[in-house]
Amino acid sequence: MAIAAVRAATSADVEEIVRIQADTWAAAYASLVPATAIEQLRGAEARAAWSGAIGAGAGHVLLAIEGDWTVGFAAAAVAGEPSGPDAWGEIGTLLVEPRWGRRGHGGRLLATAAHALQQAGAIYGLAWIPEADEASRRFYARAGWEPDGTVRAFDTGAGTLREVRMTGSLDLKLTT
Template sequence: MDVRVREMTEHDCPSVAEIRVRGWQFAYADLIPRSYLDAMDVTKDTARCGERFARGDPAVVGLVAERDGAIVGWASFGPYRDSDLPPTDTELYALYVHPEHIGTGAGRALMAEVLARCAASGVRRLLLWVLKENARARRFYARAGFGPDGAEEQFAVEGVPVPEVRYARTLP
């Protein structure tokens, strides 16, 4: 079963919201308070996705991975959110695969397309933030050529500190 990656459309918002919510609930089950994850709502996330899509930012790219006509993964990237970095730096905001499709190549296909598009548009460095304790994601990014660049941040979810590390990859 081949994976096809394409540009996200507004009609993809329900599937992307499902992937995002289920992805968080799976990936962060032991890292973020369960009450927060249980409160995540696909319907509300679909509405937020639709609002973001309607606002549209031509600098932000959304991609979906399909297998047999069903959306199984989603990625989004664009300008790095911290303005003190060069404009040739880009941020991978999200890359999620539905938990039922982890390990099937959908994540690798999305990453390959993100890297190809970034390289073709002159991006020199791709950055992302990953939860410090998310070993599975850190292994995935390491296999894709990313590594920690020394930057760390912490945010709180329901008062619980959640540390993140920044990963970077230089592009040709």
């Protein structure tokens, strides 16, 4: 059995992050967002954004690894004043390629990101999930996170994408 782990992303990982995000969105969200929006995830702007996120040091970009393969990633950052009353840590994205699903990679990414956010002063966690993405909503629910009733909507050019905000504790533990 291959060893699975989570590690911090480096600038050398940008191409894999771009590939995973675009491929996973193409598989999971093709019915929710136009193909042109998904294709933009493969472009130079996406590469520059991920390079900037990794280089900024203000957030945490993590990779899930199994053996020699990069199988997923997460990006998280403190979304309020650290250790203040609004000390929220946001999981900006957490994706595992569908072919690597159900092997614990998502849970390892979430627990590692939650720990990093706590170390940065966040107390609570939040993530915005497409309302129609039942699998991701169930994933966060298994971690004890719940929809808090807040919804936001984006014009995709081909309709509206609604997202629900899931919130919960950052005090997550890996279970084996």
